[in-house]
Every structure is written in structure tokens, then in C-alpha cells.
């Protein structure tokens with residue numbers, strides 16, 4: 001298609017539209033991402049498919065080019081905002097599955113770190129799977145986590161970190177829980193692009209989850225194991 005020709009999103013096939021949405025996310029075009037999200041939903045796509053195939057896959061391209069120095073912070077911020085506007089439309093739909101209450105999670109990005117897209121995605125997917133989620137937002141010091149654990153009494157504590165400089169802070173939180181004799185009261189899940197399973201084990205988390213779908217499955221397994229242990 002010629003560059004000066006206006007693209008009518010609703011006239012594209014599903015495959016073309018998804019590719020166009022990847023481009024629009026790359027270019028940080030919020031309105032187009034909202035329109036594309038609504039079009040795919042209107043065509044009967046599940047919210048989960050729109051999320052993973054159109055939004056998350058598009059953000060992966062942005063992430064790769066940021067890593068390779070092709071995109072810079074201001075551009076990535078625009079992409080992130082466009083991504084969030086699509087997620088905003090999907091959020092109530094993902095939460096609407098009528099799944100039975102599974103448990104409660106407190107989640108937040110650790111101190112010094114402002115990345116929140118992945119954390120928000122995990123929160124959305126957990127809600128969709130029937131968990132009650134209390135989101136502490138970004139840049140959380142250990143005191144914030146402790147206060148929330150105390151007031152919310154969740155089954156799960158989730159921590160997110162996207163920077164190699166902030167991921168060690170997860171250990172600070174877990175060590176504080178140990179010092180206070182509270183570690184065994186919670187299932188601790190950690191995630192974020194620079195982490196891996198070995199890191200999760202080394203800092204004493206119950207599990208590292210590579211994405212939101214794994215987070216949901218892991219949470220379900222560990223919560224039901226915990227409930228079985230309590231009732232045994």
C-alpha cells in the first residue's frame with residue numbers, strides 16, 4: 001500500500017489488521033490501537049487472543065528494537081501508552097470470566113523500577129482467572145509490601161522487576177519476610193524479563209514465572225497445594 005494512502009483498519013483482514021496493529025504500537029498510535037482492539041473483539045476474537053497476538057506480540061518487537069538501540073525511551077513510552085489503552089479495553093472483559101474465587105494476590109513493581117506493563121498484564125490475567133488482585137503500582141519499598149500484606153492478608157505476593165539493577169531488591173523483601181518470621185505465610189511469585197528460574201530459587205521465591213499465563217497456572221497450583229496442606 002502506498003505511504004500516502006490512508007489505511008482503513010476495519011477493511012483489513014484479521015491477519016493484516018494484527019500486523020498493522022504491531023506497526024501502530026511501534027509508532028505509539030493510541031487511537032489506532034484502541035480502534036484495532038475493538039475491531040478484533042467485534043469480529044469475535046477472545047480478549048486473550050487480542051492481548052497476546054496483537055498487543056503483547058507487538059510490544060515484543062518494540063522491546064527488541066529498544067534493546068538494539070533502534071528505538072529510544074520517548075518512543076517506547078508512546079508505545080507503552082498505546083499498549084495500555086488497548087489493555088484498558090480488555091481488562092474488564094478478561095476479568096469477566098465468572099471464574100470461581102481462587103485466592104488473593106498483592107502485586108507490585110519493586111523499588112527503583114517504573115516498568116509496569118508486565119505487572120499490569122499479570123494482574124489482569126490473574127483477575128480473569130478468579131483471583132482478587134491488589135495492585136501496589138510501581139517503585140515499592142519493602143515497607144509498602146509489608147503494609148499491604150498486613151492489611152490485605154493475601155495468599156500470594158507478586159513482585160516485578162525489569163532492570164538488572166532492581167531485581168536484587170526482591171531478595172531484600174524476601175529476607176525481610178524471613179526475618180519477621182512471615183515468609184511461610186505467603187506464596188512469593190516473581191517475574192520480569194531479566195529474571196530466570198535460577199534467580200527465583202536463589203532469592204528464595206516460590207516460583208519465577210516467565211509470563212502471565214505461567215503466573216496464573218503456577219498460582220493455581222501453589223494456592224491449591226497450600227489449601228490442601230492447611231486442611232490436611
Ligand code: B12
Nearest residue numbers: 063067113114115116117118158160163164191192211212
Ligand atoms: C516499555 C519499556 C520501558 C518503558 C516503561 C513503560 C511502562 N509503563 O512500563 C520506559 C520507556 C518508561 C522504560 C524506561 C527504562 N527502561 Co525500559 N524497557 C521497556 C521494554 C521495551 C518493554 C518492557 C515491557 O513492557 N514488556 C512487555 C511486558 C508484557 O513483558 P514483561 O514486562 O517482561 O512482563 C511479562 C513477564 O516478564 C512476566 N512478569 C512481569 N512481571 C511479573 C511479576 C510477577 C509477579 C510474575 C509472576 C510475572 C511477571 O509476565 C509479564 C506478562 O507476560 C523493555 C525491553 C524488554 N525486552 O523487556 C525495556 C528494558 C526493561 N528497559 C531497560 C532500561 C535500561 C530502561 C531505562 C533504565 C532506560 C533509561 N536509560 O532511562 C529506564 C528505567 C526507568 C526505571 N527506573 O524503571 C532495559 C533493562 C536492561 C537491564 N539489563 O536492566 C530493557 C531490557 C531494554 C534493553 N536495554 O534491552 N522502559
